Amino acid sequence: MKTTKRYGKKAEGALGLWVKLARAYHTFAHYTAEDIRSTGLTQPQFGALESLGHLGSMQIGELCRKQLVSGGNMTVVVDNLEKDGLVERVPHAEDRRAIIVRLTAKGKKLFEDTFPKHAQYVAKIASVLTEQEQEDLSRLLKKLGTGLHQ
Secondary structure, rough: OOOOHHHHHHHHHHHHHHHHHHHOOOOOOHHHHHHHHHHOOOHHHHHHHHHHHHHHHHHHHHHHHHHOOOOOHHHHHHHHHHHHOEEEEEOOOOOOEEEEEEEOHHHHHHHHHHHHHHHHHHHHHHHOOHHHHHHHHHHHHHHHHHHHOO
16 A cells, blocks of 8 residues: 555655655765775764864864764764874863864874775765766755754
């Protein structure tokens, strides 16, 4: 039995969208996760490295917002990156209570060595869509995501 009879055409369309979006996300995430693992980092570590590499030094709270993770999780991620000599914590220049996380020279080198390759890999797997389709999908996904936050 089609769901249209049970839930209506509008709900059927929304349910279909949800299933397709979830499947596409999981497939895309699977392939990008494999590429990230090849760097020797976990996905959260790679995400933190990417944020710091592109946006510069920031407080852990800001890093959490950029990565959409909780403070406790990000503290563990930063702890592990710090143990590996990829980031360091430094006191904030104006606020003695705040700590800034920044890439070390080793962290910058790893970012510069790995991120361009990862970006090319993501471009390769996204190439099943034309550039225009990628732009359209990006715009629509942004509209969906920001519309849900209102």
